Amino acid sequence: MRFLRAHAALTRELSSRLEALHELTLSDFDVLVQLYYAEGRRMRRIDLARSVLLTASGITRLLDGLEAGGYVAKERCDSDARVTYAVLTKAGVRKIEDARESHLADIEELFGSQFTREEREQLGELLGRLPLAHTAEACSE
Amino acid sequence: MRFLRAHAALTRELSSRLEALHELTLSDFDVLVQLYYAEGRRMRRIDLARSVLLTASGITRLLDGLEAGGYVAKERCDSDARVTYAVLTKAGVRKIEDARESHLADIEELFGSQFTREEREQLGELLGRLPLAHTAEACSE
């Protein structure tokens, strides 16, 4: 119960702040961050989907938006015509670097401030044990 | 990050199991549980909304569904004509008692099995500190 409530409250707040300041969804942000840390700042759409726990169709539509905004571009794969890469554009890099700052501050305010460093690590470890929660790539957000 | 991923993975799984077995959303279940433990098994719709962290309109539509299924009924309030109560029907009581069992088993499997009793308590305590997460009423689910 606490878990569900905490999530609902937290994401609602973070999401609305992100939206207000940067016109980004939490999912949008999530995708941009994944791309930002990816090799060559690009990823296969399917891997992107798995890493942010969306379905393939979810990613298609989400990227539609980011492509329209000019933050991400499509790129064909030479070795496999089925796959399309999502690449962060320069505007996308600027966007994420810009949004990161306020978003991290928000997280710190709402989330981090409640815990000591030690507790934070423990919380992370505990949550990391949950099944299926292992998709998150290296990244310390 | 872990928090978001863990939530996405967990709710997706729990939700689909609940849906498959009982044709209930996680939110539906949540609402039924709240009513089940409420005094007289009824609540003002607005209080219900706050306790499950939905908006007023969200509750209206969710209850539309549960009313259509015969699990909850509307009831007028004598002292204040603005408010409507949501009351659990007998069918609703049966439904929730039925669904509870498998749902708790699912939770135990996916969530509880990863932790010792002590860790579980600690996790609960940590999550409970998050701002806005205090709406959950007494109930040990």
Place this chain on the structure above:
DNA sequence: TAGCTATACTTGAGTTCGCAAGGATCATAG
């Protein structure tokens, strides 16, 4: 009593997703 503001609820429009189905491409096995 008349007016103002706050509260409870509903409804219309729009968003973000998931699922199922379909098209295209690859890889493998005869």
Place this chain on the structure above:
DNA sequence: CTATGATCCTTGCGAACTCAAGTATAGCTA
């Protein structure tokens, strides 16, 4: 070379929600 099955992606449809606006009622104030 062809058939089969898997993989990547998109699209139609529907579900769950939110926000904004509207209605009705309550309560307070002058």
